Amino acid sequence: MTWLTRVFLRPTVAVFAASALLYLVIGCLLAVHAEFMLGDALSRVQSAQGVLFSRDPHLASIGFIFTPMTALVEIPLTAFSPWFPSLTRYAMAGVIMSSAFMAGAAVQIWGIGLDRGVPRWQRVAITVLFAVNPMIVFYGATGMSEAPFVFLMCWCARRLIRWTSTDDVHDLIGAGIALGLAYLTRYDAGFPTLVGAAFVAVVTWRRAQRNRWQTAFLDAVILAAPAALAFFAWAGTSWLLTGQAFAQFSSQYGNTAILDQVGGPAESGTRTFAYSAAELLVLAPALPVLVPVIVVLAVRRRDLEVLVTTLIFGSVLAFQVYSYAAGSTFPFLRFYICVIPLMCVYAFQVFPARGDLHPRRPGVFAVPHAMPPPRLRGVAVAATVLVALCLPVTAIGMESRSLSVQQYAVGALLPFDPQEGTDMDQQLRILESFGTEREMADRLDAMDLPDGSILVDSLYGFAVVAASKYPKRFVLPSDRDFVSILSDPAASDVKYILTVPNSGRGTADAVNRRYPSIYSNGAQISMLELEFPNDGADQPDWRIYRVLTNPDDATEPE
Structure with a gap:
């Protein structure tokens, strides 16, 4: 067996390679064969192209409306566009970017199950169900910022979950770096940063016997510092170059201006909460069943890992629900995509924590995972089956024009499209965007x-x-x-x-x-x-x- 074979037989490498290949193939079919692209993804690719090939090439060409992470990653890819024009013409640079990041998210889901010590069958099943979820596949294949954001949120959640048991500063630093990069990917990361820092401060304060306030403050700073640096660096650079610190909100091209230009928010009042609830249920219909079980088990076990999962992913979702209710964003299904990893991690956490975490340097408050005999196997099986049953519900929901305005047109490419005969003309016009x-x-x-x-x-x-x-x-x-x-x-x-x-x-x-x-x-x-x-x-x-x-x-x- 060669060294290359041994590398690809490693579970994490196999998960990454298989997932990335799946997303890349589907992305090629959508972009090059069907000529279907999302505007935000194509716009970011053009921004990356401008850094190298515009008549006035400079790094600030990436613009300050969108956060810069996706465009920065795409710059090396667009460098090859003179030889491979599809990288920009069909936004294939974005497809490569999102394929790699979403495959990384699948690796993090696998890692969370490994750290938890769940049975191998469940780790494989949940990772596969996450990777082939229709929403995950779509945003892994279309070059949008959802892919890196989901990866970074999963990375943050995994490292912070580990920290609750290892008290290892390396895990805390890893979670902080993930949040900092996540802020440079989407502004949504600001809220989980604040919530995560508060959680870390409270946990450290309760554990410390001496210098409680200083120790709690230091740990919170370690987690929040990368995101704070990203916040001030990005806002300061934007202000120096454009005169606007937050162009996403104040510019004529930002969200607020776009909403005014198209006539304001489509919904208001309590209807926005009902719409957000419908979006969440389309993506994770198992949650109403999983949440009560998870809450009961977490309380009985005093399981902080469940609280981390809830705070990191839940804060992103709460921010999106609030933003839509406040009329500052759009009714897009993709804004709730973090509910999918939340559901998958919950499915792991019905099983008691038994994994060996192998910390680099355990902290003074390290609490090793207990190693009880396997229990609740039936509950774990039921949770996995529930996650599996979510896939057809999500696929059907993505065919709904009212719930999935950005994805439903792809149904016209399928052999059996439920919308056929009722909305086909509109679907075809969406598919022909940018032709x-x-x-x-x-x-x-x-x-x-x-x-x-x-x-x-x-x-x-x-x-x-x-x-x-x-x-x-x-x-x-x-x-x-x-x-x-x-x-x-x-x-x-x-x-x-x-x-x-x-x-x-x-x-x-x-x-x-x-x-x-x-x-x-x-x-x-x-x-x-x-x-x-x-x-x-x-x-x-x-x-x-x-x-x-x-x-x-x-x-x-x-």
Whole structure:
């Protein structure tokens, strides 16, 4: 047996390799074969592309609306896009990124079961059920930030669970690093950081016999410091470069502005809580049965591990429920994805903690796992069966347009689509999103244009730029001279301006803000050259205007 064979026979390597391959294959089928991509994933890939291949390449091209982790990971991948255009054109750089991270999440689920000492059959079963959960597969294959976020939350939960028994500072540091990276992936990580730090402080304070307050404070700082550093570094950098510390919330491109542009939140009041409850039940219908059992067993055993699981994953879910109720976010099923690892870890925790944790340096408050004879095997079997029964429920829920607005269109690619005949046209339009933008990119690529000759805002134009073979031809808001070029395109040798209607989200488009009438009449600076009605759902129609060197030549479009 070769060393390579021995490596791949290791359970963690096998779990990672099998999961990553599954997500990568499905991601290739969705992106390249079906040409289906999610806008946020494609936008991040274009941001990573801009760092290396824009006409003004610099690291700040990743932007400050989204947190930077996914784009930073994708930068090395987009470096190969000149030889493999699919990395950007079809967002395959994002697919590779999310495949690796979601496979890492499956490894962490396996590790939590190993640390707990659950029977091997249950560890294998729950890990497989997690890895093949339709929601996990979808977000492992589509390049979204959910994959790294789920991985980091699972990593944090595992390390903090270990710390409750080992009191090993290495476990506490690991959990803190996971939270810091999670904040750079999604802002949602701020809440579990606060909750986790409070938990660590209370546990340490209760265990310490001397210097309680100092010891508790120090442990809490160890956990929270990486996230605090990420918070101040990211906000400070954003403020220095853009004048806005939290562009996600205050920018014309942020969530608050988007909600205003589309007419405000879809729901309000108590209906938001009912909707969130429905989303949670679609993803984890076993929870109403598992939670009472887990609570009873945890109280009887004085099991802090269950409390860690509840606080880390539960705080993320509570934050999402509150955000939607407050009208500051969208009714997306993916925002509740952390309920899936929560359910899987609960299934492990019906079994008593028996694993040997092998800490690097046990702390003075270390409490080794007890080694009782196996009990509650029937309960463990029942919990595993419940998790298995959740998969078809989740798959059916993802076919619902009302509950799963971002995923349900994929059903049109399946041999037997429950929506067929009722909503097929809308599903096909969603699947065709960005097809018009790729057609525009091909048309522009065929023209013999110099660098910096096409002006467009990346609000909607990211899909055109990502699909183009010549990203240096585009002048984007991330370019440091964008404002001066926008003010006088002709003097800057801009040949064409890409425009969208000045309505809805188009009101935030920088070109529309500078020239409000440009889409309708050229704004006296340009003449209509081409028009592209959009085939994609919720995507704007495009007009390409040719910049006039002599404004007196401007005419109204027919």
